[in-house]
Every structure is written in structure tokens, then in C-alpha cells.
Amino acid sequence: MELLSVSSTAAAAHTFFPSGERRCAVFVVSANRTSDSGALQKKSKRELSTILRTEAAVLGVERKAVSAKSDRLWPRAVLEALDNSIANNRWESALKVIVLLLLSVISEGFLIKKVSVLALKIFELLRKQLWYRPKGQTFARLLTMLGKCNQPEHAASLFNTMHSEGFKPTLDVYTSLLGAFGRSGLLKEAFYTIHEMKTISDCRPDAYTYTILIGCCSKLKRFDLIPSLLTEMSYLGIHSTVVTYNTIIDGYGKAGLFEKMENSVSDLLESGDCLPDIFTLNSMISAYGDSGKITAMEKWYIEFQHMGIDPDLTTFNILIRTYGKAGMYDKMMSVFRFMKKRYFSPNTITFNTVIECFAKAGDIEKMEYYFRLMKIRGIKPNCITYCSLVSGYSRACLLEKVPLIIRQTENTDVVLDTPFFNSVIYAYGQAGEIELMKETFSLMKEKKCKPDYITVATMNKAYSDLGMERDAQELELKMVEQKKSSYGNFYISLTKYKRRLFPIILESRENYWSLVVIFCGKTVRLTSIKENLQ
DNA sequence: ATAGGGTTAG
Numbered sequence: 001m002e003l004l005s006v007s008s009t010a011a012a013a014h015t016f017f018p019s020g021e022r023r024c025a026v027f028v029v030s031a032n033r034t035s036d037s038g039a040l041q042k043k044s045k046r047e048l049s050t051i052l053r054t055e056a057a058v059l060g061v062e063r064k065a066v067s068a069k070s071d072r073l074w075p076r077a078v079l080e081a082l083d084n085s086i087a088n089n090r091w092e093s094a095l096k097v098i099v100l101l102l103l104s105v106i107s108e109g110f111l112i113k114k115v116s117v118l119a120l121k122i123f124e125l126l127r128k129q130l131w132y133r134p135k136g137q138t139f140a141r142l143l144t145m146l147g148k149c150n151q152p153e154h155a156a157s158l159f160n161t162m163h164s165e166g167f168k169p170t171l172d173v174y175t176s177l178l179g180a181f182g183r184s185g186l187l188k189e190a191f192y193t194i195h196e197m198k199t200i201s202d203c204r205p206d207a208y209t210y211t212i213l214i215g216c217c218s219k220l221k222r223f224d225l226i227p228s229l230l231t232e233m234s235y236l237g238i239h240s241t242v243v244t245y246n247t248i249i250d251g252y253g254k255a256g257l258f259e260k261m262e263n264s265v266s267d268l269l270e271s272g273d274c275l276p277d278i279f280t281l282n283s284m285i286s287a288y289g290d291s292g293k294i295t296a297m298e299k300w301y302i303e304f305q306h307m308g309i310d311p312d313l314t315t316f317n318i319l320i321r322t323y324g325k326a327g328m329y330d331k332m333m334s335v336f337r338f339m340k341k342r343y344f345s346p347n348t349i350t351f352n353t354v355i356e357c358f359a360k361a362g363d364i365e366k367m368e369y370y371f372r373l374m375k376i377r378g379i380k381p382n383c384i385t386y387c388s389l390v391s392g393y394s395r396a397c398l399l400e401k402v403p404l405i406i407r408q409t410e411n412t413d414v415v416l417d418t419p420f421f422n423s424v425i426y427a428y429g430q431a432g433e434i435e436l437m438k439e440t441f442s443l444m445k446e447k448k449c450k451p452d453y454i455t456v457a458t459m460n461k462a463y464s465d466l467g468m469e470r471d472a473q474e475l476e477l478k479m480v481e482q483k484k485s486s487y488g489n490f491y492i493s494l495t496k497y498k499r500r501l502f503p504i505i506l507e508s509r510e511n512y513w514s515l516v517v518i519f520c521g522k523t524v525r526l527t528s529i530k531e532n533l534q
Numbered sequence: 535a536t537a538g539g540g541t542t543a544g
Contacts, residue, residue, distance in 0.1 A: 179535080211535045246536045282537040317538045352539045387540040422541040429542095454542045461542075 120146065120154055140172040147180025152189070155180035171202065175209045182216025187225075190216060198236075207233070211244045218251025223260070226251075242274040246283060253287025258296075261287060276307060282314050289322030297322060313339075317349050324357030332357065346377070352384050359392025367392050380412070387420045394427030402427055416447055422454050429462030437462060451479070 120142065139162060146155040159177050163169065169177075174197050182190035190213055197203045210233050217225045226248065233240065245268040252261035265284065268276055281304040288297035301311070301319075311319075316339045323332035336354065339346060346354075351374040358367035371389060374381060386405055393401040402424060409416060421444040428437035437459065444451060456479050463472035 175535085208535055215535065241535085243536050248536095250536065277536095279537050284537095286537065312537095314538045321538075347538095349539045356540070382539090384540040391541070417540095419541040424541090426541065452541095456542090458542050 120151075120158065136167075136170040136173050139167070140170070140176040143173065143176035143180050147176070147183045150184050152180050152184040152186050156189070169203065171197075171204075171206070171209075174200075174203045175205075175212060178209060179212045179216070182213060183219075185220055187216065187220060187222060204236075205238070207238050207241050207244060210238060211241065211247055214244065215247045215251070218247065218255075221255060223251070223255065223257065239273060240271065242268070242277055242280070245271070245274065246277070246279040249280060250283035250287075253283050254290075256287075256291055258287070258293075276304070276309060278309055278312055278315070280304075281309050281311070282318060285315065285322075286318045289318055289325075292322075292326055294322065294326060294328075313344050313347060313350070316344060317347075317353055320350065321353045321357075324353065324360075327361070329357070329361070346379070348374075348379055348382060348385070351379055352382075352388060355385060355392075356388040359388045359395065362392075362396055364392060364396050364398065380414075382414055383417050383420050386414070386416070387423045390420070390423040390427055394423070394430060397431070399427060399431055399433065416449060418444075418449055418452050418455065421447075421449055422452075422458060425455060425462075426458045429458055429465075432462070432466060434462065434466065434468070 139158070142158065143155045146152070146158070155177060159169070159173070162173075174193060178190050178193040178197075181187070181193060194205050194209060194213060197205045197209065210229060214226055214229055217223070217229070230240070245264060248264045249261055249268070252258070252264060261284070265276070265280070268274060268280065281300070284300045284304075285297045288294075288300065297319075301315075316335055319335045320332050323329070323335065332354070336346065336350075339350075351370060354370045355367055355374070358364075358370065367389065371381070371385070374385070386409055389405050390402055393399065393405070406416075406424070421440060424440050425437055425444075428434075428440060441451070441455070441459065444455075456475060459475055460472045463469065463475070
């Protein structure tokens with residue numbers, strides 16, 4: 001009933017625009033936001049395609065390398081091309097392929113660590129070529145990419161090399177470096193960078209720079225640092241943008257600091273030079289929704305309607321998740337229907353959310369219904385969909401359905417990932433099916449999917465529930481060995497630091513390092529220890 | 535530069 005009143009308010013606010021026009025506007029906005037990187041991506045893909053075409057007769061890789069469908073394949077295909085060029089002594093051509101590969105990789109936001117480290121090495125090689133002159137933008141993109149995949153050391157050393165070779169860093173480059181530090185949890189370095197920027201006339205920090213730094217502070221829960229940054233901004237005459245406000249609002253909201261969040265909204269409304277937008281709305285309602293404050297959420301939804309801010313697909317997905325989590329399935333489905341009336345088509349996230357809600361509720365019939373509907377509507381299920389299905393079946397003790405899910409994925413281009421296998425391992429472990437669990441663990445490794453600390457904790461729980469302490473210990477030792485080889489030095493300094501806590505697994509999660517200690521089948525996670533280690 | 539989806543344990 002309550003939703004109906006929300007809906008009718010929404011409908012009233014919408015009568016201004018025929019729905020077609022509104023959808024158009026949404027489309028244009030999102031197209032504008034990505035047009036820069038999109039254009040660049042298209043351009044470098046086209047150039048890449050041209051170069052590859054000339055080589056295609058010899059190499060036969062162009063289709064594989066440039067097709068949009070084979071995103072996972074094309075770096076490999078390009079590397080194949082590269083290999084051939086090198087074998088044929090065509091260095092220059094090979095390197096040109098690499099430059100474009102590098103730019104595409106960065107603009108597509110490829111965050112695979114290996115790819116970015118490779119890109120960095122290639123970039124260093126490139127700079128030694130006479131025909132290649134790097135642009136500031138390329139540096140900036142590379143720095144951002146390194147930051148996104150937790151490689152601040154590489155970012156810093158690239159920046160230093162660049163400096164020592166006489167390349168004058170631009171504002172973009174400095175901001176990217178700052179972001180690389182901040183995202184990796186190195187706040188001290190990020191603050192040092194902004195301090196240095198203030199002393200260079202062409203690189204004075206702007207609202208962009210401050211927004212990134214504030215975003216990093218809030219992701220690391222260092223809310224204490226935000227007020228002074230805002231004071232500093234106004235002292236320097238830098239005006240906050242909507243993005244600055246939205247970043248702060250979202251940060252407070254995610255931390256459940258509702259009073260601070262509301263104060264920031266008031267600041268935004270009273271600022272005089274910016275207006276709230278769809279990001280503000282979605283951050284607000286998702287903050288209240290996540291903590292089950294349905295009334296506050298609905299109040300703000302209506303409030304934003306009055307301000308002329310219409311919901312978008314993200315808004316509906318948030319509402320569906322919130323009502324689903326609260327067990328208000330009627331309202332959840334009313335949102336689903338309301339979307340249809342407004343000509344918004346549910347996407348993968350919408351279906352995944354609905355499927356997950358019914359899986360958690362143990363309503364297998366509805367879960368399967370929406371899974372079928374998803375496929376009928378032409379929305380491809382992904383790893384997340386399959387993961388929810390598996391935990392749904394496991395909760396309902398329908399283990400026999402799990403292999404069917406795995407078999408279904410074999411006919412698709414979905415690449416199964418660690419969380420998916422974790423849910424299967426949990427399903428079998430919970431049911432005491434140790435052999436099937438072990439088989440899944442092998443399958444996981446066969447599929448080149450790395451077990452993480454959740455895998456180990458899940459399996460250990462299953463082992464210790466059945467009194468199989470020895471198997472648990474064996475697994476732990478194996479994992480530690482594996483970690484030792486990939487994080488050699490880190491591991492040694494950690495054991496020294498933590499002395500007798502054993503075994504220890506180091507994980508990179510949520511952009512900062514965590515120490516995971518698995519002790520007697522129990523998982524203890526110690527976070528934000530990076531600073532202590534240095 | 536900002537918003538929405540999955541796995542363990544507590």
C-alpha cells in the first residue's frame with residue numbers, strides 16, 4: 001500500500017514528460033559521461049585494427065583480437081601477434097601494436113594485476129624507442145590503473161622515473177598519482193602529494209583533486225580528515241562540485257553516519273552553486289535501505305521527486321534490494337512492475353537481486369521462475385546469478401541441483417570465479433559431502449581459479465565439523481606455502497611481526513591489505529595493518 | 535572524480 005502512494009507521487013512528477021523522451025534524456029546523460037574514454041577506446045581500437053589487418057594475412061588474429069565479444073581473448077591474441085612480429089624481426093610494428101594495446105587496456109579499465117604490470121613493463125620499454133613520445137595523459141592513465149590494482153609502489157616509481165627524465169608532471173598526472181596512493185590505502189603519501197601540488201603553480205589542486213582525496217578518506221573510514229579538507233578548499237577558493245558532495249554523502253551513508261549525511265545534504269542544498277542529482281538520490285536511499293530504515297528511504301525518495309529528480313534503473317534496483325532484504329516481497333514486486341510501466345527494462349543486476357532475495361527466503365519456486373524469466377527476456381545470467389542459485393539450492397537442501405548449474409555454465413561464455421566455487425564448496429561442506437567438496441576444490445584449480453581465504457575457511461569449517469582436524473591442517477599448510485611463493489618477502493616480515501599466529505594468509509581486499517589468520521578452523525581478519533609493517 | 539548484484543565466519 002505504501003509503495004502505491006510512492007508510485008502515484010512518482011507518476012505525478014513524471015506527467016511532464018512522455019516516457020519515451022525521459023528515457024532519451026537518461027541515455028544522453030550516460031552517453032555523455034563516458035564519451036571521452038569511449039571515443040579514445042574506439043580510436044585506439046580502430047588503429048589497432050588497422051595495424052593488425054596488415055599483419056592479419058600472416059597472423060590470422062585480427063578477428064580474435066578486435067572483436068568486442070572476446071574481451072578476455074584479445075590481449076592474448078595481441079600478444080600472439082606480438083610474438084610473431086618479434087620472431088620476424090619486426091620490432092617497430094610489434095611495439096606499435098603494444099602502444100595501442102596499452103591504451104586500450106587502460107581505457108577499458110582492465111584491472112587484472114598481471115596485465116597492468118605487463119603494461120607498465122611494456123611502457124618502460126616503449127619510452128626507450130625514438131619514435132615514441134609519451135603524453136601526460138598516458139602517464140596519468142597508467143598511474144590510475146596501477147592505483148586501481150593496488151600497485152602504488154609501481155605508480156610511485158613510474159612517477160619518479162618520469163620526473164628524472166625531465167618530463168614535467170601535469171595536474172592530471174599529479175592527481176592520478178594521488179589517487180593511486182589513496183586507493184591503496186597510503187593516505188600519508190596521498191596527503192604529501194597534494195601538499196606538493198600546492199607549491200607548483202601549474203599543478204594547484206582543484207575540486208577534482210580534492211574530491212578524489214575525500215573519496216579515498218571515506219573509503220578508508222578516515223572521516224576525521226574530511227572537515228579539514230573542506231576548510232582547506234574554501235580557504236583556497238575551490239568550490240565543491242556535486243560530485244564532491246555526493247562522494248561525502250555516500251561515504252557517510254555507507255558508514256551509517258546518518259546525521260552527518262543529512263548535514264552534508266543540507267550543505268549541498270544550501271550551497272547555491274550546485275544541485276542534487278540522481279547520484280545524490282541513489283546514495284541516500286541506498287544508505288537508508290541498507291540499514292533497513294524503510295520510512296526514511298521512502299521519505300527521501302518522495303522528497304527527490306519534488307525536487308524534480310526522477311529515479312533511474314539503479315534507483316529501482318536499490319528499492320528492490322531493500323524491500324527484498326526486509327522481507328517485503330509484495331513491495332519488491334510492485335517496484336518490478338512499476339519499472340515496466342515506466343519503460344525501464346530490468347537488467348542483470350535487477351534479476352540477480354530478485355533471484356538472490358528468493359534464494360535467501362528459501363522460495364526455490366520463485367527463484368527458478370525469475371531465473372527462467374531472465375533467460376526468456378534475453379538477459380544473460382552471469383557468475384553472480386549462478387552463485388545465488390547455488391546458495392539458494394544449498395539452503396533448501398537441494399544439493400542434487402548444484403551439478404546441473406555447473407553443467408549449465410559450460411555452454412555459456414561465463415568464466416566461473418572464486419565466489420562461485422566458494423558457494424559450491426560451502427554447499428557440499430555444509431552437507432558433509434567431503435568428497436564432492438574436494439572434487440570441487442580440484443575443479444576450481446583446474447579452471448585456474450584461485451582459492452582465497454573464504455575457500456580455506458569454508459573447507460576448514462567442514463573438516464572440523466566432522467572432526468577431520470588433520471585434513472584442515474594439511475590444507476592450511478598448503479595454502480600458506482602457496483602464499484609464501486607469491487608474497488615471499490611480505491610473508492616473512494609478517495611472521496616476524498605476528499610471531500606465533502599460524503597459519504597466516506595475506507589477502508588484498510577492498511583496496512587495502514588484510515591479514516587473515518586461520519587458527520583452529522576459525523578465521524580472524526586483521527585489517528589496515530599495512531602502515532604498521534613499514 | 536560519485537550511485538545498484540554473489541561466497542565464509544562472527
